Structure formats: structure tokens, C-alpha cells
Amino acid sequence: MKSVGLLLKFSLRHLVRQGWQTILLIIGILLGVAVVIAIDYANESSKKAISLSTQSITGKATHQILASGSGIPEEYFAEMVRNGVFNEASPVIEGYVNVSEFDQQAILILGIDPLLDFPFRQYYGDDDSQLNQLISIISEPNTGIIAQDLADEFDLQLGDVINYIFEGKPGKLKIVGFISTDEPIAKESLKGMIIVDISTAQSAFNKIGILDRIELIINEPKEETIIKNQLPSGLVLRSTSEQNQQLSNMVGAFQLNLTALSLLALVVGGFLIYNTMTFSVIQRRELIGLYRSIGFYRSEIFFMIIFEALVIGLIGTIFGVLVGIALGRETVNLILQTINDLYYVTTVKSVSIPSVSVIKGILLGIFATILVSIPPAIEATQVTPRTAKIRSGYEGKVRKNLIILSFLGVMLFFISYYLLYSPYFQNLWWSFGATLLVVIGFSIFAALGLFLILPILSKVLKKYFGLIPGMAARELYRSLSRTAVAVSSLMVAVSVTIGMAMMINSFRYTVSIWLRETLAGDIYISVPNQFSNRSSAYIDQESVRSIYEYPEINKIDTLLTTNGISDFGDLQINVITNDEIAYERIFTKIGAPTENIWNNLLLEKILIAEPLANRFDLDINDVLPIETPAGKVGFEIIGIFSDYTSSQGYIMMTRSVFEKYWKNEEITAISINLDKDKNVNDAVREIKSRVGQNNQQLLVRSNQNLRDDVMVVFDRTFAITNALRFIATMVSFIGILSATLIILLDRKREFGMLKAIGFRQKELNQLVLTETGLMGFFAGIFAIPTGIVISLILVYVINLRSFGWTIQFYLDFWSISQGVIIAMVAAFIAAIYPLNRLNKLKPIQVIRDE
DSSP, X not given: OHHHHHHHHHHHHHHHXXXXXXXXXXXXXXXXXXXXXXXXXXXXXXXXXXXXXXXXXXXXXXXXXXXXXXXXXXXHHHHHHHTTOOSSEEEEEEEXXXXXXXXXXXXXXXXXXXXXXXXXXXXXXXXXXXXXXXXXXXXXXXXXXXXXXXXXXXXOOTTOEEEEEETTEEEEEEEEEEEOOSOHHHXXXXXXXXXXXXXXXXXXXXXXXXXXXXXXXOOOHHHHHHHHHTOOTTEEEEEHHHHHHHHHHHHHHHHHHHHHHHHHHHHHHXXXXXXXXXXXXXXXXXXXXXXXXXXXXXXXXXXXXXXXXXXXXXXXXXXXXXXXXXXXXXXXXXXXXXXXXXXXXXXXXXXXXXXXXXXXXXXXXXXXXXXXXXXXXXXXXXXXXXXXXXXXXXXXXXXXXXXXXXXXXXXXXXXXXXHHHXXXXXXXXXXXXXXXXXXXXXXXXXXXXXXXXXXXHHHHHHHHHOHHHHHHHHHHHHTHHHHHHHHHHXXXXXXXXXXXXXXXXXXXXXXXXXXXXXXXXXXXXEOSOOOSTTOOOOOOHHHHHHHHTOSSEEEEEEEEEEEEXXXXXXXXXXXXXXXXXXXXXXXXXXXXXXXXXXXXXXXXXXXXXXXXXXXXXXXXXXXXXXXXXXXXXXXXXXXXXXXXXXXXXXXXXXHHHHHHHOOOOXXXXXXXXXXXXXXXXXXXXXXXXXXXXXXXXOEEEEHHHHHHHHHHHHHHHTHHHHHHHHHHHHXXXXXXXXXHHHHXXXXXXXXXXXXXXXXXXXXXXXXXXXXXXXXXXXXXXXXXXXXXXXXXXXXXXXXXHHHXXXXXXXXXXXXXXXXXXXXXXXXXXXXXXXXHHHHTOOHHHXXXXX
């Protein structure tokens, strides 16, 4: 035990003496752990926010009755209640509005029948005073009750009037009551809603005589069967657990992607730890040999190295947790905004810190640190008193192992290819695991590349650039045990930043091409405040008439977006009038000539977006059955087109086909083609003036402005990925800095001897800068193919499986150049401190030490 305690003291003393090295390593671990915790914190928080939002909507209901493509007639609900079919049922109307008094945040207006709804919501509690509050909204129209916490936050009193905007139309609600609860989940849910009487909601949302859904509490299977038998065409009965599972599946792939990308940053940090711990062993070979000669066991040497890693890991993880929590508070807002843009409107904005995220971060940080320290620790146990001072023998062993490792690298590539494309490994985690194997394989071949290139490069540099450059390359080859580990680790760090950057730029490039192809009109008109991509906002008929009466229109097309229900799950239906649609879409598959597509659509065939085809595993000529008021109808798929508005996808059908089965003549958006001589900006101003006289605000935009708005949402969606890329870049920068510092400081005696035999300071500086520049250069060059392969996997495998999008790969030379520049700049910066030390180095000190 005394020997173990002595070794631990030696370890701590070593960490203190190598202060800069230890600090840089701690920072690397800190950033890796912080990113993992921040993303996991944000993911767990967003899951909780979605759960709270859905609970605030579904309450204690076990089932819901939903309509496909239209609302539920009030008469149906009344008839079922009269006939005793529904035992516990609550009709619901809902809509998201912007409230000026609440800083324009999205608020859910929940329209309910207070007497029927009381058993359904847990935030009502058992207090009769809450029921009295609810009943007060029946007696006076355009009134509502809000959470006491919300009222306190914005200093609202009973009788105050709040102003909201729904589908571009202004409205007012008088506050006639406050509701509160001590239950934490319900308390947070309440802060995102206003509860009104169902008639007030029908009036506000222009749904007179219509219900959005009917919530039910069903306790017996027999009761469920009776209700199903009483359902008219176009209505379906769904369990709330099934609805919530659909939502979880929608958001799950997005969150999994973020988690995996955050783990990439930790992988980069892991390589940094491996790099440093390996150097630590190489630096102390003689010292370890001395420990062995005085009686320390191999197991004690192993424990010493692991203990050092554990100390560094603990310190880095503790600080990483603190930084991760701070980052997570900001990241959760970005993730919730992206979920609002792509999937689902959440009204819950703040949640408590998930303890599970902190625990995950701590375990990952410590486990990853110890795991990557095991190989260096094993290497340390192989040092014997006899071999400790024989440097050439160790270098020979490293070169021999490189040949063996090359076969391992080839095997890793084959395994990763199988994991990526085998039908047995379709889960995303296998894809990310394959990506990690590819990275490890390339790191092995980077070391092999140095082994093959450096001897040749040394001769070339000596012949054309003189002795010192050739000497620098030869020295890197002589110390391959240090150089190979450093360059391989730095290559991994830089390649991750290159791969992520190229994936984002490929996506951006694809979306910009898609926008040019699909937004063919001159002006696009829609309703504002569409919080998510499944908004059902309609344009007033009065505004529609004003737009149609505008002169100098060459062509006008309309769009209706509504929700449908199929055997596969919920879907979005886009109802179109544009007979040129086949020429304005990029098809991945098509079942008829382009010129015949429209005629096929008129014959009750449909087009579907690629994400929907992938989600439901559909192909051209397949039949997609959809619930309609006329019964279930099968629509044949005539084409599959690229689309990036939603990872859920949608179908397209013509207005004439839609109106054959649904009674809905509303319009969601209008596209206008102007006469050739008409100026677009002038037309936008004139149309804005026309529709501005009506009661509904509309967004009137040129298609160029619409493209810009889409790209804003795109950039907002990838803000987190860019942040992860930046942090990975920071980790790689620290890795280059740390590795170069260690190598140069470890060679202090060698440089001292060079000065002693007559090397001038200028020549020594040139030697050091050439060596560091070559290390940075090779790390950057080897990172290029690795980064390209990472981006190819992200583009063609991971994104396709996550979101159903086929992205066009874009070879971005700036991202590649950026990676090489980062590696070389960091290497040169890392040389500043050692050069300063070397300049002050007295040769006599080195000779005396020797």
C-alpha cells in the first residue's frame, strides 16, 4: 500500500510540474463534457417541454376523436351525448396566438366546456373554487382565465383586457379569473395557455359549429368498440398514448442527431486525452524503467497512469458540468425554436435542470477519460529497466506495430461499411458507431502515411530547401512514436470540423437549389404567425377577392394546407391548383412523363414528398388510403419529389379531387405570377395596400424575400450544429497546441545539444517552426479525406435515416481549406512558448543534466 501511495504522489507531482499540459487537457475534457451535457440538457428539457405541452392539451384523456381534413360537426357530439354513447367526453377547440401583453410569445387558447372538461385536467385539482372560476367564462363572451403565475409575471389584474393576433386577425379577451396549482408539471403547463369557453374559441377561430377534437376517458374495451362503431366517415378514434408516441417519434430523430454530434466533440476530446497520456508515458519511459528497477509492479504502474487520467478527468468533468449547464440554458431555447419550426408548437419555455443530464455528463467524462487512457497505461507496463533507455528499440516497435495496425484499419473500414448499409443495422446509433470506426481507421492510416512519406520528404526538402528543412522531416520520422500519435489525434479533431461544415454547406446548397426550382411565382401571400409547419391558418374570403381583383396578374394559384389521417399515421395534405407543379418540383421518382403529371393528378392520383415516402415506406404506384368524410379512399402515388420544409413530408392533390371528398373551400396561401412588364416590388406594395384595408393582416412577399425567410429558418435550425462545430474546432485547436508543446518541450535536451555544437538561434527557430508546420500541415491534409468521408456518411446515411431528406453533396473547398489553416495556425502558435524557452536555454545546463 505504501508503494501505491508513493506512486500517487509521483503522479500528482508530475501533473503539477506539467502545468500547461495538464491545464490544456482539462480544458479539452471540459469542452467535450460541456457539449454533451448542454445538448443532453437541452434535449431532456425539450422532451419535458413537449410532454408538458401535450399534457396541457390532452390532460387525463385516454382517447381522442379526430377528423381528417376538416373539423368535427357539433351535432355529432351532441347526438352521442344524448344517446349515452359517451360517458366522459369533452369537446375541444384550440389555436395558438400571439399575445402582445406576453411579449408576443406563442400562447395556446384552449376552448372547452367547463362543466364537461373539469374531470380531464389535472391542473383544476379538486378545489371547487377552481370550478367556479371556470364557470365564470360561460356567463360572458370573449373572456378567459389564465395562470396566476402568468398574471404575476406580466402584472395583470382581474378585468384587464389582453390583445392577441390569430391568423393575422386581432382579437381581445377579458381576464375574469386566475387558476393555480401546486403540482409542478401542471403549473408549468398552465403558464402557456388561456382557457376560454368553447363558444368564445369558435368565434375567435372562425369555427362556428365545428370542433377540433373530442377527448374521452374510456375505461372498458367494450366502450371503445361501441364508440368506433358509431364513428361516421372521416373521423377516427386514437389513444392519447398513440398520439404522443407519434410526436416523440417525430422529434426523436432530431434529438438523436444532436446527441450523436455532441458525442463527436467528446470523441475529439478522447483523442486529445489519448494523445496526451501516450506522450506522458513516452516522456517518462526512463523514469518508469527506474520505478520498475526499484521494485514497483506492472499493476502499480498501470494504476499510476489511470490515476493521473482519473484526476484530470474529474477536474475537467466538474468544470464541464458547470459550463454545460450554462450552455444548456441557452441551447434549450434554440432546440425548442427548431422544434416549433419543424414539428410542433411548444408553449412551455422553462424547465428545471434535468439531473439525468448531469449524471450522464459526469459518467461519460470520467468513463471516456479512463477508457482512452487504458492503451497508454498498458504500454507503460511494458517498459522494463533494460528497454527504458533504448529509444531506437521503442521506435522500431512502433513502426512494426504500424504495419499490423494497417490491417486493423482495413478491417475497421469493412466493418463500418457493413454497419452503414446492412439491413440488420438500420438504427442511427449503428450509423454513428460506424462513423467512429471510420475515424479510427483513418487515424491509423494517417500514422502509416507519415511512416511512408517522411523519409522521402526529408530527402526532397534537403535537396531543394537545405539541411534544416530536411533535418526537420527526418527528426519527425525518427520520433514517429510521438509524431504519429500527435498528427493522428489532430487529424481526427480537424476532420470532425471539416465533416460537419461540409454537411451543413451541402444541406444549404441543396436547399438553395430547391428554393430556386420550387418558388417559381413572383409574389407569395400567406397568413402570419404560423408557428409550425402544420399551421391551418386561412385567408379571409374578403382578402382573397381583393387579391383576385388586382390587375396585371398573369396567373394565380392557391394552396390549402390541412391535416389528414391515413392507415400509416397522420399526414399533411397540400391542396393545389397549380397545373405547372410537375415542372416546379425536383422528382426523385416519377411514374409518368412530366407533361402528363397534372392529368394524372386530376384522375385522383397524388404526389408525395420524399420524407413522407421514407417515413411510411411508400413508392410510386403504391396506394395510400386516407380517411375522408366519404369514407376511406385509396390514392395512387404518381410521383415522389424532394422537399425540405418538414421531416414529416406531405401529399399533394388537386383542388377538384379534394373538394370531391371534403367540404373545405378555404385557402392557406396564394402564389401570383405577374405580367412581364410589372415590377414585383411595386406589385407587393400595391397588394399590401389592398389587403391592408381588410381586418386580416397578411404576409405579402416577393419570392426572393420568401427564399430569404426560408434560409433564416434554415440557419436557425443549424445554429446548434454550427455551435457544436465551433466547439469541436476549439477542442482540436487545444489538441494541436497541447501536442506540439509536449513534443517540443520533451526535446529540450536535444535542442540544447544542437546549440552546444554550434546551431545558431535563427537555425534552431527555423528547425522548430518547420517541424511544427509539417505536423500541422500533415494533420490538415490527412483530415481532408477523413472529413469528406464523415460528411458523406452524414449526408447520405445519417440525415436520410433521420429526416428522410436526400441532400446533394457539395464539395466545399473553403471548409477544407479552413481545416488545414486551423491545423497549421494552431501548430505555429503552439511553437511560440517552446521557442521562448529554447531561446533562454543554456547548453551547459543540458550538458550538466546529461
